[in-house]
């Protein structure tokens with residue numbers, strides 16, 4: 001297997017105008033859709049299953065399984081929705097795809113439209129990505145002019161499908177798939193109670209497919225290479241390549257495409273990727289998958305590959321593909337206080353454990369920062385983390401504790417000076 005293969009990024013920088021359909025075609029674009037249109041539909045589903053692509057938005061749900069569910073869902077009207085909200089801190093890979101190869105995302109969404117006989121697709125793009133909105137709109141217009149969207153696409157009678165852009169307005173929670181659908185419908189962007197599954201009752205109550213930008217961009221590659229060809233780019237349980245975002249105290253910060261299964265030490269230390277510490281100080285930890293993922297130590301990554309299975313085995317996770325690397329000048333309690341402040345700000349407030357729990361967690365961490373914790377506070381902290389995880393209604397509240405629980409286990413010394421052992425009172429929990 002060739003290292004660091006450019007598959008999703010193959011066309012980056014190679015087109016004078018990345019929204020131009022002819023240039024896109026000249027570099028292999030629309031081959032996936034043409035292949036799909038000539039295939040038996042259930043064979044398309046088989047190829048997706050073989051590819052073993054796990055959703056790239058963070059939850060790692062197998063894409064083949066999701067598409068099969070929607071294919072067999074009852075209903076004449078089905079919707080295709082692309083999640084381009086990309087609100088996870090430290091994550092900027094969907095932006096790159098939308099900015100440098102928007103037609104690959106449009107092609108993936110059009111393959112879904114063809115398979116599900118959907119008439120309408122939506123892409124929800126993070127509001128702050130203003131330049132991306134313009135690029136994407138231009139790519140849509142060019143696709144329409146070239147009969148790759150609109151009526152009788154590719155000259156196929158009845159293949160009518162178009163895509164609309166919806167702008168996010170700065171709420172992290174609108175990246176959660178059901179909150180995103182509410183937002184498209186013009187409702188307050190808060191998560192829905194699940195079940196029902198969105199593949200059965202989604203946008204406007206109709207069966208709906210929601211996938212991440214990178215997931216959609218991978219679909220034409222799967223069909224071009226074949227499911228097995230895509231699988232072989234990664235490991236048997238983690239097919240394909242993955243876009244990763246390196247930030248923090250590494251020399252070469254940025255977005256990279258890696259083959260799943262690449263050793264994590266290569267990603268952090270090799271000159272091809274991170275290049276090691278940018279500050280000259282030893283690296284201390286990596287925060288994986290954005291704010292909602294766990295922390296990992298440099299020791300922990302020694303024999304870990306960047307594949308879903310190896311990461312889970314090491315109690316780590318890929319999530320959105322973010323890797324925030326911190327050196328040993330960073331106190332973990334200070335770092336976590338920032339993480340907690342993010343969740344306080346972004347909690348949608350629908351359920352009490354998340355709305356109040358995140359605030360209480362932040363207050364405790366701020367006390368710890370000043371060394372003003374009291375005996376018993378660590379137990380209160382742990383109990384709050386458990387409550388918020390178990391009693392929150394959506395993935396936001398359920399993942400607040402991930403970084404904190406891993407930090408307490410990995411860096412007990414950073415928490416030691418948080419408690420004033422002379423103090424007598426025990427923190428009272430007020431919900």
Ligand SMILES: Cc1cc2nc3c(=O)[nH]c(=O)nc-3n(C[C@H](O)[C@H](O)[C@H](O)COP(=O)(O)O)c2cc1C
Nearest residue numbers: 055056057083085086087175176177211212215395
């Ligand atoms: C609070 C929260 C924020 C999320 N933000 C995003 C996001 O910005 N982009 C994204 O693709 N998925 C996001 N997700 C995951 C989506 O709910 C959903 O799993 C994903 O869009 C499905 O696509 P995939 O299967 O291709 O990953 C978020 C989930 C939660 C709980």
Ligand code: SF4
Nearest residue numbers: 348350351354394397
């Ligand atoms: S867990 Fe938090 S973000 Fe999710 S619905 Fe409840 S209050 Fe809103």
